[in-house]
Amino acid sequence: MALVAAGFSLFLVSCATTERAVFAPPEIDGAHYVGNRTCADCHTNIARVFPASPHARLYRAEMKMAGDSGCESCHGPGSKHVQAGGGRGKFILNPLQDPGLCFRCHLDIHAEFNLPQHHPVVENRISCTQCHDPHGADIFKPAGGLAMARQNQTCAQCHREQTRPVVFEHEAMREGCTVCHNVHGSINAKMLIQRDANLCLKCHAQIQSSTGSLVFIGKIAHQGFLRHGTCWSAGCHTAVHGSNMSQQLRY
Numbered sequence: 001m002a003l004v005a006a007g008f009s010l011f012l013v014s015c016a017t018t019e020r021a022v023f024a025p026p027e028i029d030g031a032h033y034v035g036n037r038t039c040a041d042c043h044t045n046i047a048r049v050f051p052a053s054p055h056a057r058l059y060r061a062e063m064k065m066a067g068d069s070g071c072e073s074c075h076g077p078g079s080k081h082v083q084a085g086g087g088r089g090k091f092i093l094n095p096l097q098d099p100g101l102c103f104r105c106h107l108d109i110h111a112e113f114n115l116p117q118h119h120p121v122v123e124n125r126i127s128c129t130q131c132h133d134p135h136g137a138d139i140f141k142p143a144g145g146l147a148m149a150r151q152n153q154t155c156a157q158c159h160r161e162q163t164r165p166v167v168f169e170h171e172a173m174r175e176g177c178t179v180c181h182n183v184h185g186s187i188n189a190k191m192l193i194q195r196d197a198n199l200c201l202k203c204h205a206q207i208q209s210s211t212g213s214l215v216f217i218g219k220i221a222h223q224g225f226l227r228h229g230t231c232w233s234a235g236c237h238t239a240v241h242g243s244n245m246s247q248q249l250r251y
């Protein structure tokens with residue numbers, strides 16, 4: 001594998017010229033683009049599901065360069081792989097080992113993964129494909145279809161603690177983990193979308209009493225509590241993902 005890989009040169013260059021970003025296509029020394037149909041000869045199963053994927057749909061929409069939307073947009077030009085009769089590590093790129101192949105087009109996502117709190121994708125500890133299916137109809141697996149049940153299941157593979165069934169469920173969980181977490185990356189601890197009470201107040205209204213001296217959240221006056229820190233710290237609602245003991249999600 002390593003020997004053959006040394007023959008590859010992959011340029012992760014992209015440059016913003018005008019307002020539109022221009023992306024350099026992936027390169028494999030001496031190889032040129034052959035088109036999806038050639039890949040289908042051997043990779044029948046993938047080729048069969050691929051036309052329904054969002055990346056295949058780009059094909060017709062906006063074709064700006066060779067390989068822009070087919071198999072080779074992610075795997076690089078395939079002629080040498082085909083000539084070699086295919087095979088693992090044979091003149092073909094695989095984004096499973098290199099998320100840079102996705103970042104080439106998804107510059108904004110790259111920026112998110114560079115934020116201080118992020119899933120360890122750039123460290124190669126997990127890959128995009130543990131949350132996204134690159135070939136099927138549902139690349140946006142976590143948010144497509146039966147949206148949130150599915151998304152939480154994706155997360156459950158690795159985060160059992162937050163996804164196990166509980167006696168006192170927090171209904172926010174039904175909207176999916178991403179109402180509170182930006183899973184690509186965030187500047188906040190635990191990849192939270194917001195680091196303060198606003199994370200919770202977007203759903204739980206704060207209501208002032210007519211005199212203005214009391215601030216209700218739910219049926220409880222909270223004006224004394226909010227000063228102590230976030231809603232989930234300071235021994236308050238620490239069980240934000242749900243609790244077996246406390247309806248108020250205390251612990």
Ligand code: HEC
Nearest residue numbers: 038039041042071075078082085086087088089092093094
């Ligand atoms: C002549 C048959 C053939 C053709 C045509 C072919 N492949 Fe392959 N390819 C293979 C075989 C065999 C493997 C090894 C699969 C395995 O071991 O399960 C493979 C492996 C791969 C891998 C995995 C490589 C790795 O190192 O993990 C990718 C990606 C791939 N092919 C993409 C493509 C693309 C894209 C095309 C079209 C440009 C294509 N293939 C055309 C036969 C072919």
Ligand code: HEC
Nearest residue numbers: 036039040043046047050055070071073074095096129134
């Ligand atoms: C959006 C980028 C993208 C596109 C477009 C794409 N692939 Fe892939 N492909 C991937 C990723 C990511 C993996 C690694 C998935 C994994 O193994 O979990 C992969 C893996 C593969 C493999 C290796 C599978 C294995 O068993 O290890 C083959 C073969 C392959 N792709 C062929 C194709 C063919 C053929 C097409 C076009 C019909 C295609 N790919 C289009 C991203 C893409």
Ligand code: HEC
Nearest residue numbers: 054058068069073074095101102104105128132134139140
């Ligand atoms: C050749 C450019 C290109 C490459 C390479 C590429 N993408 Fe995309 N991808 C796009 C474009 C364009 C869209 C549609 C516009 C958008 O949402 O950004 C898209 C959309 C997506 C979406 C959202 C789909 C939806 O329905 O909203 C996901 C998720 C995604 N890509 C993941 C990946 C992953 C993972 C890889 C690498 C395995 C990858 N992409 C590689 C260009 C690319």
Ligand code: HEC
Nearest residue numbers: 099102103106109119121127128130131132142143178183
């Ligand atoms: C830990 C799981 C996870 C990993 C790993 C992951 N994603 Fe995502 N991705 C998501 C979720 C969840 C969403 C939906 C975000 C939302 O609904 O706000 C998403 C959305 C997207 C979108 C749609 C645009 C957007 O921001 O909503 C793109 C494009 C995308 N991801 C690309 C990638 C690429 C490229 C990688 C790898 C470099 C990757 N993702 C790795 C979970 C993940």
Ligand code: HEC
Nearest residue numbers: 119120126130151154155157158159177178181183190191
């Ligand atoms: C393939 C396994 C995997 C999947 C799937 C996954 N994660 Fe993670 N998650 C990790 C790893 C690994 C870390 C980093 C833990 C560390 O650095 O110790 C992490 C960290 C986190 C953290 C920060 C934890 C901390 O203590 O800072 C949050 C929040 C999180 N993930 C949420 C999610 C959500 C939401 C999803 C689903 C969209 C998801 N994860 C899917 C593996 C995964």
Ligand code: HEC
Nearest residue numbers: 152155156159162163172173176177179180181190232240
């Ligand atoms: C209502 C908002 C909210 C939702 C929805 C949510 N989380 Fe969290 N999550 C938090 C907060 C707040 C923390 C920080 C807790 C702390 O610092 O003590 C956190 C922390 C985490 C951590 C770090 C470990 C820990 O307990 O400190 C992981 C992992 C995590 N969440 C995963 C998930 C997963 C997976 C889902 C979806 C199944 C999810 N979260 C849904 C608010 C939420």
Ligand code: HEC
Nearest residue numbers: 170171172175179199200203218231232237240247248249
């Ligand atoms: C996406 C919307 C949403 C977000 C964000 C959200 N919640 Fe909730 N929460 C709900 C819903 C819906 C209920 C159930 C109805 C109710 O009691 O208001 C609930 C119930 C609760 C309860 C139980 C109330 C009771 O007495 O039964 C507590 C405590 C709670 N949430 C705390 C939090 C905290 C702390 C945060 C921030 C980390 C938060 N919530 C973020 C939607 C949300």
